[in-house]
Structures are given as structure tokens and as C-alpha cells.
Amino acid sequence: MALPTSFWLFLSFSLWYCNALALATTTHGPPTTPFLFPETKSTVVPNPARFFSSHLLSSPLPTNSFFQNFVVSNGDDHEYIHPYLIKSNSSSLSFSYPFLLSNSSMVQQIFVPDLTITSLNKTTPSAILNKRHRISSFSDLSVTLDLPSNNLRFYLVRGSPFLTCKAITRSTYLSISTIHDILSFSSDASLTKHIIKLNNSQTWLLYTSAPIRFTHSVSQITSREFSGVIRIAILPNSERKYEAVLDKYSSCYPISGDAKLSEPFRLEYKWEKKGRGKLLLLAHPLHRQLLSGNIVLEGFKYKSIDGDLVGVIGDSWVLKLEPIPVTWHSIAGIRKEHFPEIVSALRKDVDTLTTISTPSSYFYGKEVARAARLALIAEEVGYPKAIPVVAKFLKNAVQPWLDGNYSRNGFLYERKWGGLVTKLGSTSSTEDFGFGIYHDHHFHLGYFVYAIAVLAKIDPASGRQYKPQAYSLMADYMNVGLGSYSYSYYPQVRCFDPWKLHSWAAGLQNYTDGRNQESTSEAVNAYYSAALLGLAYKDNHLKRIGSTLAALEILSAQTWWHVREGNDMYGKEFSRKNRLVGILWANMRDTKLWFAPAEWTACRLGIQVLPMTPITEILFSNAEFARDVVNWALPSLSLSGLSGRWKDFVYALEGTYNYTSAIAKTRKLTEHDDGSTLANLLWWIYSQER
Numbered sequence: 001m002a003l004p005t006s007f008w009l010f011l012s013f014s015l016w017y018c019n020a021l022a023l024a025t026t027t028h029g030p031p032t033t034p035f036l037f038p039e040t041k042s043t044v045v046p047n048p049a050r051f052f053s054s055h056l057l058s059s060p061l062p063t064n065s066f067f068q069n070f071v072v073s074n075g076d077d078h079e080y081i082h083p084y085l086i087k088s089n090s091s092s093l094s095f096s097y098p099f100l101l102s103n104s105s106m107v108q109q110i111f112v113p114d115l116t117i118t119s120l121n122k123t124t125p126s127a128i129l130n131k132r133h134r135i136s137s138f139s140d141l142s143v144t145l146d147l148p149s150n151n152l153r154f155y156l157v158r159g160s161p162f163l164t165c166k167a168i169t170r171s172t173y174l175s176i177s178t179i180h181d182i183l184s185f186s187s188d189a190s191l192t193k194h195i196i197k198l199n200n201s202q203t204w205l206l207y208t209s210a211p212i213r214f215t216h217s218v219s220q221i222t223s224r225e226f227s228g229v230i231r232i233a234i235l236p237n238s239e240r241k242y243e244a245v246l247d248k249y250s251s252c253y254p255i256s257g258d259a260k261l262s263e264p265f266r267l268e269y270k271w272e273k274k275g276r277g278k279l280l281l282l283a284h285p286l287h288r289q290l291l292s293g294n295i296v297l298e299g300f301k302y303k304s305i306d307g308d309l310v311g312v313i314g315d316s317w318v319l320k321l322e323p324i325p326v327t328w329h330s331i332a333g334i335r336k337e338h339f340p341e342i343v344s345a346l347r348k349d350v351d352t353l354t355t356i357s358t359p360s361s362y363f364y365g366k367e368v369a370r371a372a373r374l375a376l377i378a379e380e381v382g383y384p385k386a387i388p389v390v391a392k393f394l395k396n397a398v399q400p401w402l403d404g405n406y407s408r409n410g411f412l413y414e415r416k417w418g419g420l421v422t423k424l425g426s427t428s429s430t431e432d433f434g435f436g437i438y439h440d441h442h443f444h445l446g447y448f449v450y451a452i453a454v455l456a457k458i459d460p461a462s463g464r465q466y467k468p469q470a471y472s473l474m475a476d477y478m479n480v481g482l483g484s485y486s487y488s489y490y491p492q493v494r495c496f497d498p499w500k501l502h503s504w505a506a507g508l509q510n511y512t513d514g515r516n517q518e519s520t521s522e523a524v525n526a527y528y529s530a531a532l533l534g535l536a537y538k539d540n541h542l543k544r545i546g547s548t549l550a551a552l553e554i555l556s557a558q559t560w561w562h563v564r565e566g567n568d569m570y571g572k573e574f575s576r577k578n579r580l581v582g583i584l585w586a587n588m589r590d591t592k593l594w595f596a597p598a599e600w601t602a603c604r605l606g607i608q609v610l611p612m613t614p615i616t617e618i619l620f621s622n623a624e625f626a627r628d629v630v631n632w633a634l635p636s637l638s639l640s641g642l643s644g645r646w647k648d649f650v651y652a653l654e655g656t657y658n659y660t661s662a663i664a665k666t667r668k669l670t671e672h673d674d675g676s677t678l679a680n681l682l683w684w685i686y687s688q689e690r
């Protein structure tokens with residue numbers, strides 16, 4: 001038996017390390033036993049048993065996923081499973097090849113039920129329990145949705161140009177109807193390929209695993225007894241030349257797909273398939289940028305709010321990205337001559353550290369992370385006196401949350417879906433910005449993880465003491481690939497979407513436009529902080545996973561939130577008027593924020609920049625783009641109602657291309673955002689000096 005060399009290298013390295021440093025046995029690597037926060041019964045989470053098959057209920061369930069609408073409320077809001085919008089009610093499944101509406105204030109895909117599939121054979125109405133659709137399985141890249149009352153199963157695989165449907169047990173009579181008019185319907189001689197032309201200029205191809213003779217009317221086609229698999233795809237632009245492509249790949253269908261972080265900065269997809277031949281799937285623009293090795297059908301395009309999707313052949317994909325550095329201190333360093341100014345600000349900022357008055361998990365997290373920054377800046381600019389003061393503050397501030405005896409809030413474990421909720425959130429779906437229904441976990445916990453990583457660095461004894469809790473907080477949103485010490489009571493990744501390649505903040509609530517995320521910079525912060533936790537505990541594995549997800553989140557932010565002039569993904573008017581998306585939804589791009597109107601562009605800038613840490617430099621690595629964003633946001637600073645605290649972020653970004661003017665403006669500031677300090681702002685701008 002031969003183990004891979006790298007395994008041995010790792011083993012011998014760690015043995016050497018433990019011998020060399022006796023202390024390392026306690027600080028090195030992950031905790032030996034996973035820590036579980038005290039359990040609670042939430043009164044506000046929905047009951048997953050309404051939609052998930054019973055065999056899935058004993059494991060943690062997805063709370064921020066691409067199919068979340070199917071399992072909350074009535075389960076009948078549509079979801080975007082590229083390239084189709086899909087809506088399921090208890091008795092039928094409708095799908096839409098959406099068209100894009102775009103103006104200067106929003107971009108949205110419109111759902112029109114182009115085709116609706118159902119069965120003419122219903123189970124008896126008395127089978128009430130079976131009336132709802134069921135999720136019978138799910139994976140990173142797919143969800144399998146059953147209509148038990150109709151004997152139909154749908155393999156909904158992301159990026160599949162074919163919608164795949166199967167009769168579950170016995171044979172069934174199929175019905176495919178449309179709200180449009182069927183202009184023509186034809187079947188080939190084998191009766192396994194059929195063409196539906198609609199009066200909205202769409203052409204749909206229908207493939208069946210066995211011959212079927214359909215009858216049709218102007219709005220419906222129906223089959224006789226059928227017990228196999230059917231696949232339906234729209235012909236891109238109704239162009240005949242692509243019919244051969246769909247023909248060729250129609251007989252191989254994916255039923256599930258996994259995403260694996262096998263190595264740092266490398267993500268692999270592998271689909272489980274049935275039928276004959278190779279898989280044809282569609283890649284979005286970021287896939288296209290990272291994909292290596294597969295045959296790409298460049299002309300074979302489907303339109304999408306996320307940019308054109310192109311055909312890719314293969315049963316697995318490899319996505320490779322450029323490594324990014326994860327550091328405690330500024331990447332390029334700061335010139336010594338600026339130290340005194342930073343130290344003077346630091347002194348005053350450290351003096352402001354008293355007790356934290358807010359019980360909100362978000363604002364509390366922001367305040368501890370803000371304090372933690374001061375210790376790292378003190379290290380960098382040579383002011384060690386501040387470090388023990390910050391350490392003491394951090395320890396006192398995070399301890400009650402980690403010990404579970406903070407009287408005003410705390411972290412608890414909720415078993416129905418499998419994750420943390422706050423004490424306040426366990427009885428309210430709005431407290432802590434909906435943390436109790438799984439909104440924003442990576443944002444809030446990211447700040448806590450950041451603070452604890454810094455505490456572990458500057459106060460190793462506290463680091464050792466709270467390591468189990470620190471890992472448990474991190475694993476609530478990033479449990480992926482932790483190997484033997486992964487947590488069986490959390491899902492793999494809560495917020496990160498392995499297909500879209502960024503996170504979703506919205507949790508267990510139905511939304512017409514699917515999941516959403518506002519702040520990409522706070523999402524980056526969550527994975528960056530997890531990587532820092534890895535650095536603090538000398539856990540290389542954790543560091544690599546955190547940095548890989550941070551790198552993907554950054555690329556996604558640059559692809560879909562950062563809007564370049566002339567970008568044609570979102571339409572001319574939208575890209576002329578906007579440099580940043582406000583809230584990105586699966587099915588919409590909004591210019592509003594949850595807390596501010598579209599005109600408050602400085603807020604839109606701020607929420608995509610905060611908190612400023614070394615990783616911000618990678619997120620805004622393009623100084624020309626930063627200049628465009630600042631010029632777009634500056635005028636809004638004079639709007640009445642807009643707090644002057646947002647200036648922090650405008651000037652921070654200005655620092656990337658003009659640090660002298662940014663410093664001059666920063667010196668005049670009289671107030672700062674609650675997660676920001678003068679010392680951090682000066683530190684950041686000086687770190688941008690070129």
C-alpha cells in the first residue's frame with residue numbers, strides 16, 4: 001500500500017514540529033473534540049419536515065441555498081436554476097426561460113410559466129400527506145424534487161440546459177401545457193425526439209427515453225402510458241445549428257453533483273450521471289474564467305442575469321484560481337515616517353475601549369473586531385504597550401458569549417436545521433437581523449472569529465482556552481473539508497454557494513427573487529477570518545480552505561457586484577448609472593440597500609468596503625476602478641440624512657489611488673463608523689502608498 005507522498009510529508013512535518021515545540025501539542029491544529037453550544041428549541045424556524053423527505057431530517061439541512069424557496073412558506077416561489085426559473089406547487093412544475101428587464105435602477109429576470117409539466121394520473125385526494133412536493137435528495141450542485149401525488153421526479157441540476165423528469169414508480173400520463181400558443185408540434189420517426197414551437201418565438205426540444213406518441217392541442221401536449229425519462233431544453237435563440245448539440249448530449253443526464261476543495265485554490269465539480277455519453281452543462285462567466293481542461297462550446301449560449309452561459313462538455317470540471325495572501329498586517333508594509341501619526345491615533349482609540357453596550361450579535365461582533373484591529377496595528381507600527389490592553393478588552397468582551405453566560409444574548413444550538421441561533425433570535429425572526437432564521441451568519445460570526453483569532457495570537461492562553469468554541473463558531477458557516485474534525489451538527493457550508501461561487505446572506509424566508517447578499521466585503525471578511533484562525537492555531541488546512549473561499553468571494557464580488565462602465569452584462573443604462581450593485585439577488589440586481597435608498601451611493605460603497613483589513617487590498621486591487629467608484633459616490637456625501645460616518649469608506653477607497661488627498665480628508669474627520677477607527681483608517685491609507 002502506498003500513501004501519497006504529500007501525506008507523509010505532512011505527517012513528518014507535524015511530528016518534527018511537535019517535538020521542536022513542546023507547547024505545540026496544545027496550540028497546534030484543531031481542537032480534539034468538537035464543541036457544541038447549549039441546545040435550544042427555536043420558536044421561529046419553519047418546520048423542515050413539511051418539504052424534506054424524512055430520511056434527510058436527521059442531518060443538518062441547507063438554510064441559505066439556491067433551492068431555499070422550495071422548502072419554506074408554501075414552497076411555491078420560483079428559484080433560478082440556471083438557465084431556467086423553476087416554480088413548483090403541489091401538483092405541477094412550471095419553468096421559464098426568463099427574459100431580462102433592465103433600467104438604471106434594477107435588473108430583473110421575469111418569470112413566465114413557458115411550460116408546465118404535470119401528470120394526468122393523480123393519487124386519490126385522500127392522500128393529503130403526499131400533496132406537497134418533496135425534496136428527496138440534494139447535493140452541492142443539484143436538488144431532486146418529487147411530486148408524489150403526480151408520480152413525477154425532477155432532477156434539477158444547476159447549469160443543465162435540459163430539465164430532466166422521470167416517472168417515479170408506475171407509468172403515467174404526462175401533460176405539458178403552456179400559457180402561449182403551440183404553433184407546431186412534431187415528432188421524429190423514432191418518437192423519442194419532439195419539437196414544440198411556441199408563438200413567443202421559443203423552440204423547445206423534448207427527448208424521451210422510450211417512444212411516445214403525443215397528442216396536442218393549442219396549449220397542451222399529452223402522452224399515453226409512459227414510464228421513463230423525459231428531457232426538455234430550449235433551443236438557444238431558436239438557432240437550428242444548435243439542435244445537433246442538444247441531440248448529441250440528450251441521452252446523458254446528471255442526477256446530482258458535488259463540489260470539492262481538494263487542494264488550495266482549486267475547486268472540482270463531479271456529477272453523478274445516468275444514460276449514455278458525456279454531460280453537457282453550462283458555465284457562467286466566472287466558471288469560464290477559472291475552468292481548465294474541458295471542451296467549451298463558445299457559440300452555444302444561454303442568456304442569464306449573471307452573463308452569458310456557455311456549453312461545457314465533461315462529467316467533471318476543475319476550477320483553478322490565483323492564490324491570495326492571507327496576512328495579519330498590511331501586505332506591502334507602511335513607511336516608518338507615518339508611524340507617529342498612526343500611534344497617536346491608536347492611543348486615543350485604545351482609550352475608548354470600555355464596555356460594549358449593544359447586545360446585537362452584529363454590532364457586538366463589529367465592535368470586538370474593531371478593537372482587534374488596534375492590536376494588530378500596534379504590532380505593525382511598533383506600539384506594543386497597546387497590545388495587552390486590547391487583549392484584556394477582547395477577552396472580557398468575547399468570554400460571556402463563549403461561556404454562555406452573557407445575560408443579554410448568546411449563541412445556542414438549534415437542531416431542526418442544524419446551526420447556531422442567538423438567544424434573542426431563538427424567539428424572534430427579526431432580532432439580530434434575522435440571525436435566528438439563519439440570515440447573515442457569516443457576517444456576524446466572521447467578526448467574532450476575527451476577534452478570537454487575534455486574541456489567540458496576542459494571548460495564547462486565552463486562545464487555548466477558547467479554541468473549541470472558536471472552531472465551533474467558524475464551523476457554523478465553514479464546516480467544509482475540515483476532514484476528521486468536521487462537525488456533524490453543521491452543514492458543509494452554510495452561506496457559500498459552490499456553483500455561483502459567492503455567499504448568500506438570506507436564510508429561511510421565501511423571496512420572489514431568491515436568496516440575496518448585500519455586503520461582499522463582510523462575506524470576504526468571514527472567510528479571511530477563518531483563514532486567520534488557521535494561522536493563529538497553526539492549522540494550515542483551515543487556513544487554506546478559508547483563503548480559497550475568500551479568493552472566490554472576491555472574484556465573485558468583482559464579477560457581479562463591481563460594475564464597470566460599458567459592462568454589457570447588466571445593460572447600458574444600469575452600467576452607466578451604477579458602479580456597485582446594492583443587493584444582489586439570485587434573480588435581480590438592486591440599487592437600493594436594506595438601509596438606504598439608491599441615491600445614497602456612499603452607503604453602497606461603504607457596505608462593499610467595510611471592514612478595512614489587509615484583504616481589502618485584494619478586493620479593490622484595481623485602482624482605476626476604485627477611482628470610478630469614489631467619483632460616483634462622492635456627490636452623495638452632501639445629501640441630507642446621510643451620516644458623515646460613511647466618509648470613512650469613501651476616503652479609504654480614495655487612498656488606493658491618491659493617498660495624499662485621502663489622508664488630508666481623513667485628518668479632518670470628527671466621527672467614524674462603529675466598526676472603524678481613525679487609527680485603522682490611517683493605517684489602511686498609508687498601506688496604499690505607492
Ligand SMILES: *[C@@H]1O[C@H](CO)[C@@H](O)[C@H](O)[C@H]1NC(C)=O
Pocket residue numbers: 089090091092094116
Ligand atoms: C399549480 O399550478 C397549476 C398550473 O399553473 C395550477 O393549475 C394548479 O391549480 C396549481 N395548484 C395549486 C395547488 O396551487
Ligand SMILES: *[C@@H]1O[C@H](CO)[C@@H](O)[C@H](O)[C@H]1NC(C)=O
Pocket residue numbers: 101102103104105106
Ligand atoms: C425600472 O423598472 C422597475 C420595474 O419595472 C420600475 O419599478 C422602476 O421604476 C424603473 N426605474 C426606472 C428608473 O425607470
Ligand SMILES: *[C@@H]1O[C@H](CO)[C@@H](O)[C@H](O)[C@H]1NC(C)=O
Pocket residue numbers: 120121170171172173
Ligand atoms: C392514467 O390516467 C389515464 C387518463 O385519465 C387513464 O386512462 C389511465 O388508466 C391512468 N393510468 C394509471 C396507471 O393510473
Ligand SMILES: *[C@@H]1O[C@H](CO)[C@@H](O)[C@H](O)[C@H]1NC(C)=O
Pocket residue numbers: 179180181199200
Ligand atoms: C401567443 O399566444 C397567447 C395565448 O393565446 C396570447 O396571449 C399571445 O398574445 C400570443 N402572442 C403572440 C406574440 O402572438
Ligand SMILES: *[C@@H]1O[C@H](CO)[C@@H](O)[C@H](O)[C@H]1NC(C)=O
Pocket residue numbers: 403405
Ligand atoms: C461565566 O462562566 C465561566 C465559565 O463557566 C465562569 O468562569 C465565569 O465566572 C462566568 N461569568 C459570570 C459573569 O457568571
Ligand SMILES: *[C@@H]1O[C@H](CO)[C@@H](O)[C@H](O)[C@H]1NC(C)=O
Pocket residue numbers: 073074510511512
Ligand atoms: C412568502 O410566501 C407567502 C405565502 O405564499 C406570501 O404571502 C409572502 O408574500 C411571501 N413573501 C415574500 C417576501 O415573497
Ligand SMILES: *[C@@H]1O[C@H](CO)[C@@H](O)[C@H](O)[C@H]1NC(C)=O
Pocket residue numbers: 657658660661
Ligand atoms: C490627488 O488629489 C489631489 C487633491 O485633489 C490632486 O491635487 C492630485 O493631483 C491628486 N493626485 C493624483 C495622483 O491623482
